[in-house]
Amino acid sequence: ETGVTQTPRHLVMGMTNKKSLKCEQHLGHNAMYWYKQSAKKPLELMFVYSLEERVENNSVPSRFSPECPNSSHLFLHLHTLQPEDSALYLCASSQEWRTGTALQETQYFGPGTRLLVL
Amino acid sequence: AQSVAQPEDQVNVAEGNPLTVKCTYSVSGNPYLFWYVQYPNRGLQFLLKYITGDNLVKGSYGFEAEFNKSQTSFHLKKPSALVSDSALYFCAVSPLSGSARQLTFGSGTQLTVLP
Numbered sequence: 001e002t003g004v005t006q007t008p009r010h011l012v013m014g015m016t017n018k019k020s021l022k023c024e025q026h027l028g029h030n031a032m033y034w035y036k037q038s039a040k041k042p043l044e045l046m047f048v049y050s051l052e053e054r055v056e057n058n059s060v061p062s063r064f065s066p067e068c069p070n071s072s073h074l075f076l077h078l079h080t081l082q083p084e085d086s087a088l089y090l091c092a093s094s095q096e097w098r099t100g101t102a103l104q105e106t107q108y109f110g111p112g113t114r115l116l117v118l
Numbered sequence: 119a120q121s122v123a124q125p126e127d128q129v130n131v132a133e134g135n136p137l138t139v140k141c142t143y144s145v146s147g148n149p150y151l152f153w154y155v156q157y158p159n160r161g162l163q164f165l166l167k168y169i170t171g172d173n174l175v176k177g178s179y180g181f182e183a184e185f186n187k188s189q190t191s192f193h194l195k196k197p198s199a200l201v202s203d204s205a206l207y208f209c210a211v212s213p214l215s216g217s218a219r220q221l222t223f224g225s226g227t228q229l230t231v232l233p
Binding site for chain 1: 122127152154159160161162163164167208221222223224225226
């Protein structure tokens, strides 16, 4: 496996529920990400915590709220979701190095949480 | 803005035949290019990446990809396909000088290898 774990693997929730997705990376990385994967669409980057800086995608609705308590753990808190939020939510991590101008490193993904909103 | 195009939603190939999954990109400056594979009910697995140097990059499971700057392409190839290669393949790009949040993925190509 990739060293990135996600729980739960499957989640069914009603529109009035509150739930949280959890991601943990065992790779010693310093950057973590949430992606949304919908059928036949490119992966959508939702949030990044990188070098202790949170970068938020402005197009993400406020019903999604990330939390990164430390470099190994990442949460996505969900409340009052809509049926169109049903998707596979993927967590990823990478090691970012500030060497010269190159910040990019390979991202490693977890198995995802399959979310169904009824 | 950067972008990735995977022109084929579906590629079918017979087992033992060579396979190609196409990817073209658009980015400012030099690109940082990736291929990932996704098996059913799994997350994305890193296959290979191109930064600089040799235009032919070798990756996991016998896959390789050829970087062509003039055609802005980064096609994924394998000389002899296996049934177990059947999966969803994603190409991704970011500027070489960019940060992780600038990684852009294509919409994916479903590869089916027929026995």
